[in-house]
Amino acid sequence: MRSLISEKEKTDRKRVVVDTSILISAVIVDGSYRKLLHKLLAADFELCIPQEVIDEFQEIIKKDKFRKYEPIFVEIFEELRKSSILLPYPSTYKFSLEKNKEDEGIINCCAENKVEYLITSDKNTVGKYNGLTVIFAQEFYSLFLTN
Helix, strand or coil, X not given: XXXXXXXXXXXXXXXXXXXXXXXXXXXXXXXXXXXXXXXHHHCCEEXXXXXXXXXXXXXXXXXXXXXXXXXXXXXXXXXXXXXCEEECCCCCCCCCCCCCHHHHHHHHHHHHCCCCEEEECCCCCCEEECCEEEEEHHHHHHHHHCC
């Protein structure tokens, strides 16, 4: 029997973004980050992927040391693409990050698109930004994905 998701249930789903470092780790190691991605896809979250993360991910995976991971990269990327919402580059940069300039784009994109959680492994970006909580992967997992 097929269940239909109501419009109210769709809007109640929390929007989540996984940063590039988590995606790369999920490709390289069949471990906790890959498990996190699979659980996110199966759970009741609205997984979003900023264009900036896609661009950065594709650049990194082209490097010689990552070539051997291409089949799993393609598999994970296709699964994410089918199940996720693509977010454009931010139209404004409201937040400035002195310690981590390279993450300004993703933080501003998430805040602008009403993403509730950005899952990261980067201690320099953890914090709150206008409704966006940047959280370590392990903490997010224990809060929302443990059964």
